[in-house]
Amino acid sequence: MQKIKTALLSYGMSGKVFHAPFLNFHPGFELIGSWERSKKLLHQDFPALKSYASLAEVLQDDIDLVVVNTPVATHYEYAKQVLEAGKHAIVEKAFTTTVAQAKELTAIAKDKNVKLSVFQNRRWDSDFKTVQQIISDKVLGKIMEAEIHFDRYNPLLSPKLHKETVSDGSGILKDLGPHIIDQALCLFGLPNSVFADIRITREHSLVDDYIDLLLYYANFRVRLKAGFFVREANPAYVIHGEKGSFLKPRGDVQEDELKLGYQPNLETWGTEPIEKQGLLHTEINGEIIREIVPTLQGNYYDFFDGVYHSIVNNSPEPVTAQEGVQVMQIIEAALQSNAQKRVIDL
Known part of the structure; x- marks a missing residue:
């Protein structure tokens, strides 16, 4: 090899x-x-x-x-x-x-x-892969709206100085933002326009630490949120379609296990705990179903x-430079939207 x-x-x-x-x-x-x-x-x-x-x-x-x-x-x-x-x-x-x-x-x-x-x-997180499969299977019908959250409870400033020092690369929009922006683009493609609310919420913070982005598509909307004051987490993924809904908490274990020194494998790696499984409530072939959906296995190895x-x-x-360009287009539009308090067309 x-x-x-x-x-x-x-x-x-x-x-x-x-x-x-x-x-x-x-x-x-x-x-x-x-x-x-x-x-x-x-x-x-x-x-x-x-x-x-x-x-x-x-x-x-x-x-x-x-x-x-x-x-x-x-x-x-x-x-x-x-x-x-x-x-x-x-x-x-x-x-x-x-x-x-x-x-x-x-x-x-x-x-x-x-x-x-x-x-x-994060494209290879177990939770995102499961959401991707639900949308691919079209069990919700035509998508009407979606939310993706990357929420944490951490009001303290980071000990990493580069994260808290004002620069072109600091702030949550360019830290957690690229994860959820990229996931939205993977699921739904490039939107027509963007509206953004970007704030500083932590005491003594000099960089943005809260984002609320609204992506405008022709027939639906996608909201992306990240912040540091969410002690009781919302579902990380909320997808509503004409026929039903899928709600999924953030449950991928890879980052936590890697921090503990666990080494990746191809058999059991990226297996979520059962209690983090998502809820599917929809209509399939005329039958209303409300059931827990097994989570797919995640693996950054891929x-x-x-x-x-x-x-x-x-x-x-696996992630092209052009896809990176598109994420940056959303980020630039979000900064412009927040500064001008208006919707920005792409």
């Missing part, structure tokens, strides 16, 4: 939790090392890997794929250098800070004939497997 030599651009939480376990587990990748700045944590988990002192050192090495998992404000600068060096790239969300930057990276990747994918791992095949077999990336 062809091995793709891979390097990370940081080994903080995202490198340790979301990337290294899957790159180490997938037989098609060879994790070579990570750029580390102050904290040297890589060798605690991988003593044999390289700890790079700079991005230039990474790019000078025999590396095929680079994971740009640094703060959002750095994505464009670092990804551009990676692509121009002829390396394939995975870029964390938010893809960039502007649509123009996202389009430029897309063009560079095409010009250099390298693969560029955005790390939208994203990395998609990246592997895109490089080795020249298949499409």
Whole structure:
């Protein structure tokens, strides 16, 4: 099996939790090392890997794929250098800070004939995969409205300074927002227009920490919400159609288990607890049903497997750069809408 030599651009939480376990587990990748700045944590988990002192050192090495998992404000600068060096790239969300930057990276990747994918791992959450299946099966009839929430209760400021310092890449719109925006686009495509309410709600916060986005489609609406003052969570997914409804709590276990040091597998990984199953209440073949729906298995491994095949077999990336551009279009429209207090056409 062809091995793709891979390097990370940081080994903080995202490198340790979301990337290294899957790159180490997938037989098609060879994790070579990570750029580390102050904290040297890589060798605690991988003593044999390289700890790079700079991005230039990474790019000078025999590396095929680079994971740009640094703060959002750095994505464009670092990804551009990676692509121009002829390396394939995975870029964390938010893809960039502007649509123009996202389009430029897309063009560079095409010009250099390298693969560029955005790390939208939440497409492979168990809860989202189940919602996707419900909509695909058309058991709700024509969709009338939908809500996707990424709610938390955490009124304290993050200890990660880059998350709380005002910059083009900080704030919940570019942190949790890309997850639910990407999921909406996966389910329903690009909307016609956007309205947004973006606020600061935590004491002493300098960056946005509450978003309420309304996506306008021709015959239905989709609401996207995220905030830090939801102690009793709403259903993460509320889908209403002409014939019925599906309500699903957020239940994917992958992030929590990865933080505990569990290692991924292909058999039981991403299996939700039964109590997190969704409720389907609809009409099928003239019969009203109200039942609990088993949750599909989630696995972020599938994203990395998609990246592997895109490089080795020249298949499409699991999340394309163009899809990253579309998420940035929604984010820019949301910022414009909030500033002008009006609906923004795309």
